Each structure stands twice: as C-alpha cells, then as structure tokens.
Amino acid sequence: MKKQHKGIFFVVIFGGGLLFWATAASMPGAGPMNEEPEITITGTPADNFSDTDRPRFCGSGNAKSTDFVTEYSIPTECTNPLAIVADYDGNVxxxxxxxxxxxxxxxxxxxxxxxxxxxxxxxxxxxxxxxxYAPDGSVWFTDEAFDSVWKFSTIDEKYDRFGYPSEDDALPQRLAITGSQIIVNDFTGNKLTFFDLGQSADEIQYISLPSPIDNSVTADFTLDENNNVWYTNWLFQQGGVLVKFDYNGYRNAVQESGKEFFAGDMFTEIYQLPVELLTPNGAAMSNDGKIWLADTTSSSFFSFNPITEEFTQFITADPLLSAYGNQTGVIKNPISRPYWIDSDEQGRIIFNEQNANNISVFDPKSNLLVEYHVPSKNPYWGDCDPGTGMMLADCGLAQIFDFAIDGEKIWFTEWVENNIGVVDTSVPLPLEIQLESETISISPGDSRHLNFIVSSKSSDAVLGNSLILSSSHDFLNVEVSHDSSESFQLIPGTPHPIHTNLSASEDAVSGTYKILVGAQSSDIAIGKFITVTIE
Incomplete structure (x- = not known):
C-alpha cells in the first residue's frame, strides 16, 4: 500500500557551498567536460555559462514587438526568466x-x-x-534544484526558504494558492503536496498524496468549483490517467476519525487518457466545468467532459518555418508542443506552444483559435545554421516556458532571450474566417469538398497569408484544391474564397474529430475548428 505522508515544513537557511555541482548538472550545457570551458568574466549572471554557451542561454538580440505582442528586455544580463504571475496592482x-x-x-x-x-x-x-501571488502580498515559488518552496514578502522584501518534503528524487514544479492552502505537484517524486498556511511563520504542516501509477510523473493540476483537484499521472511516451481527488472529503474524514490514512479509491476517481495523449503537462478548468490538457509531444490539446467522460482532441496550426529553421531538412513533421494551459474569465483557453514560439487563445464558444507569434527568437534552439556557421537572424525559439493572464493581457517569459512580453488580446484581429459549415460527415475511403472564406478586416493594408489546414489524425486529410493556393494576399474589401478537399482513408476509424482551417501571417495565425464525423 502506498503511504500518505504528513509532516511539518520548516524554514531552512542555505549553507555556503550547497551542492552547486548538482545544480549545474541539471541545466543543459552545464555538465562535465573533458576540457575546462573558456569563461570571460563579466560580473553578470552570464558568468554561469561558458563563452560558447552564452548565445544559447543569454539571448541573441533586443526586445521586439508586433501589433499584438510587446517585449521588454530585463536590465540584468542572462537571468533566464521562468515562472510569472500578475498581482492586483498592475505588477508582474x-x-x-x-x-x-x-x-x-x-x-x-x-x-x-x-x-x-x-x-x-x-x-x-x-x-x-x-x-x-497571495492576498497578503507575498509571492510563493518553487525551486527544483534545491527541493524548495520560497516565500517572498513584497512588504518587507524578505525571502524565506522552506525545504520541500521528499524521500528520494523530487522536483517541486507548479504551485497554486487556494484559500489557506498551497498545492505543489512533485513531478518526479510522483505526488501532490498540500501545505497549510494557517500555521506559524516558521513551520507549515503538509500532507503528501502519492499518485496512483508507480514510477511515473505527477504533472500540473487544476481545481473545479467544488475544490476537487484534477491532475495527470503518466509514464513518458506511454500514456497515463487523469485523476480527480476529493481533498475536502478526505480532510473531513480525517477530522472525524482523528487520524491520517491513505486516500485510496474512496476519495479518488481515475480516467484513462486517450492513446493520442502521451505527455499532458498543463491542466486547466474552464468555466463550463471541462478539464483542458496540453500535450507536449504533439500539436494537440484536449478537453475532458466529466459528465460524459469523453475527451475531445484539438490541434494547432503547424509552426512557422522561422520557428525551427530546418536548414538541414531533417524535420519532416514539425510540431508545436503545447506546454502549460489556463483559462480566463471569458472562458477562453490560453496555452503556450513551446516549439512554435506562440501564445495561443482558444474560444470554445466560437471555435476560434488565435495563435500569437512571439517575435524574438534564439537561433541556437532551432535548425538555423545554413551551413556557413552564421545563424539565420529570424529563426529559432525564445523558449516561452510560462505565462500569466491579466484581464485582456497575457504576460509571458522568454527563458533564453532574457525578455518578458505581453500579448494584448483586445487588439482587433486582421482577418476573419467564415465557414461554409461547422460540421461535416464522411465515410472511410470517401472525400468531400470543404470551402471557407478569408476576409481582411483592414481598411487599407494588403495582408500576405498562408493557409492553415491541420488534422490531428493521418487517416483524415485536408488538401487545397487546384483552383486555390496555399499562399495568397488579402485585399481589403475583397473576400478570398478557399476550396479544399477533405478525405478519409479506407482505414479511417469511426468517430468525431476536429480539423483546423484558417490563415496565418508572420505575426498571427487565425483558424476555426470544423467537427468531422467519420461514419
């Protein structure tokens, strides 16, 4: 039987020479080398990297902007910004x-x-x-290298470190404050930990809940309106489960019995993930009660309806060539890698696409997906060398590893570009997609015409665009017809009709699927989902 762990979480003060090697080895490009790397001392955080690694980790240019995205350069060089949150006063x-x-x-x-x-x-x-960010003005954050949770008081500007409870390998990852509780998932330690903030300043009680699959990872979590905790538990590239944990019910039972016990089946419900969903990192709850999961080994994100217990798969547009370069030609099927996911007060689903350099917004009510392309790119994270040793300028990834929703704005960090940025979703979109039909039925081995119209919303600018025709399954294919082009210009006042053919292979599996059609430019991708039923 798995053990439920209870304990006290103490304030810990670091010693002077604490395990620097273990920290360095956990970072890419910082492992042991046969020769001592050359390091030019600058007196900045860049000194933590060799001269060779600095372009890869410390940024390749200045902050940039588009009509939708504004970036800001962090004054200190090479800080590697990561987790981000907005407070109530306009601060990030x-x-x-x-x-x-x-x-x-x-x-x-x-x-x-x-x-x-x-x-x-x-x-x-x-x-x-x-x-x-807590209501008392404190900011809490996790730290995987030193197995810690930190508290920073924005009032007295003081840090406190709490040692994260762990027996073996631990990686305290995501963190959320709900009421008097802090919830943290231990990614490699395979548990959720619940901390009680109602205790004294120097010690915090906690309970650690082991996940149902042994030797697996416990990823991101979200809470529903009844304070049930939903999270994923999976084996890399082998699938896993979605878990619902009734924390309130468990705590009430503990109070009534006067003792801790293993939660087990009494307070958990387990749902098998679909075979297409292999790496569900991000998890979110929308205001209609659905759970949303981001799959980091594909271009897909999923919804789960707790009432029908059904998963629905959605897909993003293909990454722009500038995000991955492909100068060697080895990348045949680029994927966007949705990473973290959240929902806003409007019911929209927000997620970052690591390999597409995008912040994306999906409106389930209109079936509209808008993918905002972040302008800064680090070519050392793409296939951006044409063979000359000189990297392409507009190529690569900024490694957008986190974002925070603040009304109409979405703040994000660029881990290898030393920037933060913001997407303003209130800026009007430059084009709209009009579907001939939002649903279509097809039989295996058949094909159907699928048409839509792309219209410019600009009064004067001519917009260059390329088509978005994305399907989540190989047996369902969308191709442009001979009388349409994959690249085109939008002229104000002149709607542009698009003709495509939708085909299902002979081995197509019966079911309901989503395909994405639309158009994208260098700054933004706009698409709508069509529901396809294979009979």
Missing amino acids: WFTQTNTGKLAKFDSNTETFTEYDNPIWPKNGRSMMWGID
Whole structure:
C-alpha cells in the first residue's frame, strides 16, 4: 500500500557551498567536460555559462514587438526568466533561474525591480516552474534544484526558504494558492503536496498524496468549483490517467476519525487518457466545468467532459518555418508542443506552444483559435545554421516556458532571450474566417469538398497569408484544391474564397474529430475548428 505522508515544513537557511555541482548538472550545457570551458568574466549572471554557451542561454538580440505582442528586455544580463504571475496592482512578478531572484515589472511605469536573494547559493541555478501571488502580498515559488518552496514578502522584501518534503528524487514544479492552502505537484517524486498556511511563520504542516501509477510523473493540476483537484499521472511516451481527488472529503474524514490514512479509491476517481495523449503537462478548468490538457509531444490539446467522460482532441496550426529553421531538412513533421494551459474569465483557453514560439487563445464558444507569434527568437534552439556557421537572424525559439493572464493581457517569459512580453488580446484581429459549415460527415475511403472564406478586416493594408489546414489524425486529410493556393494576399474589401478537399482513408476509424482551417501571417495565425464525423 502506498503511504500518505504528513509532516511539518520548516524554514531552512542555505549553507555556503550547497551542492552547486548538482545544480549545474541539471541545466543543459552545464555538465562535465573533458576540457575546462573558456569563461570571460563579466560580473553578470552570464558568468554561469561558458563563452560558447552564452548565445544559447543569454539571448541573441533586443526586445521586439508586433501589433499584438510587446517585449521588454530585463536590465540584468542572462537571468533566464521562468515562472510569472500578475498581482492586483498592475505588477508582474517572475523568477530568474540563473540568479535565484524574484523580479517585478511595473506595467504602468514599464520599469523593472530585481530583488537580491541573500540566502541563494553563489552561482546557483534552478528551474523555478511554479509561482503564485497571495492576498497578503507575498509571492510563493518553487525551486527544483534545491527541493524548495520560497516565500517572498513584497512588504518587507524578505525571502524565506522552506525545504520541500521528499524521500528520494523530487522536483517541486507548479504551485497554486487556494484559500489557506498551497498545492505543489512533485513531478518526479510522483505526488501532490498540500501545505497549510494557517500555521506559524516558521513551520507549515503538509500532507503528501502519492499518485496512483508507480514510477511515473505527477504533472500540473487544476481545481473545479467544488475544490476537487484534477491532475495527470503518466509514464513518458506511454500514456497515463487523469485523476480527480476529493481533498475536502478526505480532510473531513480525517477530522472525524482523528487520524491520517491513505486516500485510496474512496476519495479518488481515475480516467484513462486517450492513446493520442502521451505527455499532458498543463491542466486547466474552464468555466463550463471541462478539464483542458496540453500535450507536449504533439500539436494537440484536449478537453475532458466529466459528465460524459469523453475527451475531445484539438490541434494547432503547424509552426512557422522561422520557428525551427530546418536548414538541414531533417524535420519532416514539425510540431508545436503545447506546454502549460489556463483559462480566463471569458472562458477562453490560453496555452503556450513551446516549439512554435506562440501564445495561443482558444474560444470554445466560437471555435476560434488565435495563435500569437512571439517575435524574438534564439537561433541556437532551432535548425538555423545554413551551413556557413552564421545563424539565420529570424529563426529559432525564445523558449516561452510560462505565462500569466491579466484581464485582456497575457504576460509571458522568454527563458533564453532574457525578455518578458505581453500579448494584448483586445487588439482587433486582421482577418476573419467564415465557414461554409461547422460540421461535416464522411465515410472511410470517401472525400468531400470543404470551402471557407478569408476576409481582411483592414481598411487599407494588403495582408500576405498562408493557409492553415491541420488534422490531428493521418487517416483524415485536408488538401487545397487546384483552383486555390496555399499562399495568397488579402485585399481589403475583397473576400478570398478557399476550396479544399477533405478525405478519409479506407482505414479511417469511426468517430468525431476536429480539423483546423484558417490563415496565418508572420505575426498571427487565425483558424476555426470544423467537427468531422467519420461514419
């Protein structure tokens, strides 16, 4: 039987030489080498990387902008910004994995403040994946290298470190504050931990809930309106389960019995993930009660209806060539890799696409998917060398590893470009998609015409676009007809009809599927989903 763990979470002060090697080895490009790498001392956080690795981790250019995205360069060089959250006063807080600091960006004055962390180990680096802002003005964040949860008081500007409870391998990852509880998933330690903030400042009680699949990972989590915790538990590239945990019911039972016990089947419900969903990192709850999951080994994201217990698969547009370069031609089927996912007050689903350099917004009511292309790119994270040793300028990834919703705006970090940025979703879209039909039926071995219209919403600008024709399954294919082109220009006042053919192979599996059609430019992709029923 798995063990339920209860304990006390203590404030911990770092010693002077704490396991720097373990920290360095956990970062790409920082493992042992046969020869001592050359390091030019600059007096900045860039000194944590060799001269060779600095372009890869410290950024390749200045902040950029589009009509929809604005970026801001962090004053300190090579901080590697990661987890990000917005407070109630127009400030954005984010962690710096290469400095151990928390930083603030005032969106009203557009100024940065970086708060020195005096108890951070010298030259220490850590991936800080989780962050949240508490009503008392404190910011909490996770730290995987040192198995810690940190509290920063924005009032007295003081850090406190709490050792994360672990027996073996641990990776405290995402973090959320709900009421007097802090919830953290232990990605490699395979558990959820619930911390009680109602205790004293120096010790916090906690309960750790082991996940149902042994030797697996416990990924992101979300809460429904009844405070049930939903999270995924899976084996890499082998699938897994979606778990519903009745935490309130469990706590009430503990109080009535006066003792802790294994939650087991009494307080958990388990749902098998579809075979197409292999790496569900992000999890979110929408206001209609559905669970949304982001799949990082594909271009898909999924919804789960707890009433019907059915999963629905959605797909993004293909990444732009500039996101991956493909100068060697080895990438045959590029994928976007949705990573984290969230929902806003309008019921829209927000997610980042790691391999497409996008922040994306899906409206389930209109079936509209808008993918905002982030302009900064680091060519050392793409196939961007044409063979000359000189990287292409507009190529690669900024490694957008986190985002935070603030009304109509979506703030995000660029881990290898040393920027933060914001998407303004209130900016009018440059085009619209009109479908001939939102549903279509087809039999295996058959094909159907599928037409739609792309119209410019600009009054004067001519827009260059390429088609989006995306299907989540190989047996369902959408191709442009001979009288249409995959690339075209939109002229104001002149709707552009698109003719395509939808075909299902002989071995197509009966069911209901989603395909995405639309158009994209260098700055934005706009598409609508069509429901396809294979009879």
